[in-house]
Amino acid sequence: NAGVTQTPKFQVLKTGQSMTLQCAQDMNHNSMYWYRQDPGMGLRLIYYSASEGTTDKGEVPNGYNVSRLNKREFSLRLESAAPSQTSVYFCASNKRGTYNEQFFGPGTRLTVL
Amino acid sequence: GDSVTQMEGPVTLSEEAFLTINCTYTATGYPSLFWYVQYPGEGLQLLLKATKADDKGSNKGFEATYRKETTSFHLEKGSVQVSDSAVYFCALSVRLGQNFVFGPGTRLSVLP
Numbered sequence: 001n002a003g004v005t006q007t008p009k010f011q012v013l014k015t016g017q018s019m020t021l022q023c024a025q026d027m028n029h030n031s032m033y034w035y036r037q038d039p040g041m042g043l044r045l046i047y048y049s050a051s052e053g054t055t056d057k058g059e060v061p062n063g064y065n066v067s068r069l070n071k072r073e074f075s076l077r078l079e080s081a082a083p084s085q086t087s088v089y090f091c092a093s094n095k096r097g098t099y100n101e102q103f104f105g106p107g108t109r110l111t112v113l
Numbered sequence: 114g115d116s117v118t119q120m121e122g123p124v125t126l127s128e129e130a131f132l133t134i135n136c137t138y139t140a141t142g143y144p145s146l147f148w149y150v151q152y153p154g155e156g157l158q159l160l161l162k163a164t165k166a167d168d169k170g171s172n173k174g175f176e177a178t179y180r181k182e183t184t185s186f187h188l189e190k191g192s193v194q195v196s197d198s199a200v201y202f203c204a205l206s207v208r209l210g211q212n213f214v215f216g217p218g219t220r221l222s223v224l225p
Contacts, residue, residue, distance in 0.1 A: 004156075033213075040121070042202065042217040043157075058212070090156055101147055102213055104156035 002026055004105035006091050012111045013081045021076040021108050023091030031094050032074035033058075033102065034066060036087040043090065049074055081112045115140045117216035119203045125222045126193055134188040134219045136177075136203035144205040146170075146179055146186040151200045151218070160188075160201070193223045 004025045013019055025032065030051045035043040045058030049068040063085060065077045074093075078085060088109050092102040119136040126132060138144065145164045149157040161170030166181035175190045186203060203216040 040217060043215040045212065048212065092157075101159040101162055102157075104149075104158070106156045 004091055004093055004103050006089075006105035006108050008108060009106065010109050012113065013078075014113050015082060017081050017112075018077065018079050019081065019110075020078075021089055021091075021110075022073070023075065023105060024073045025091075025093040025103070026072065027093060027103065028071070029093040029095055029103070030071070032068065033092040034064075034074070034076045035090045035092065036060065036085075037090060037107075038087050046076065046089075078110075081110075083112045086110060086112045115144070115205060115207055115214045117203050117205055117214055119201075119216035120219055121217055123220040123222060125224065128195055128223055128225050129192045130223075132188070132190040132193045132197075132221070134201055134203075134221070136186045136188065136216060138184050138186065138203075138205050140184075140205055140207050142207035144207040146177070147204040147206070147213075148175070148177055148186070148188050149202040149204060149215075151202065153199070157202060193221070195223045195225050197221060198223045 007022045033048040034046040044060045047066040049055045052071045055066050067075045088107050090107050091105040094100045094102045117138050147162045148160040150160045151157045161172045163170040163179035169178045177186050177188045200218045200220045202218045204213050206213050
């Protein structure tokens with residue numbers, strides 16, 4: 001049971017390049033989330049998916065797109081990276097319908113030059 | 114909207130000192146409350162939680178009590194260790210776990 005996995009762990013992009021961050025969970029959770037973590041800002045929700053086939057915007061969705069590929073996988077895409085998107089990105093998941101805690105992946109550290 | 118306020122730190126303590134990290138919240142509903150810990154280079158891990166008023170969450174010597182009257186969920190530990198050095202996040206959920214709100218995090222450094 002690996003929990004929540006994310007790839008890659010580190011990435012450096014040039015402004016304007018695109019990339020996709022991958023996330024997968026093996027806990028049979030319905031809901032999945034993408035956050036970014038910036039110094040002094042805590043975690044901010046980018047997008048979430050309450051269940052397979054649905055996605056919704058969070059607090060800071062601009063510049064990002066997501067795909068809930070199936071129940072296990074939830075990807076985050078940067079179409080045209082900007083330096084303001086330099087951050088650490090975390091994927092999380094939890095059961096839907098209860099006050100259950102979220103389980104987090106190890107994060108992806110992204111630098112946009 | 115829903116929000117969480119916590120002392121930002123950094124907090125520096127000597128080993129075996131008493132720890133308190135304050136957390137207060139505002140919420141439109143009746144939230145569940147959580148403390149998460151993030152060790153260097155890692156993701157967040159759940160430390161403890163409480164789902165209703167007067168509940169006490171506890172784990173690894175840490176405790177926090179859900180105080181509805183003061184809208185608080187302060188984290189305490191009686192004797193910290195060097196290994197407790199990490200960033201601690203207070204969080205709430207008001208919509209059946211759908212959407213969490215995190216505080217800014219408090220960095221704790223424990224010196225030997």
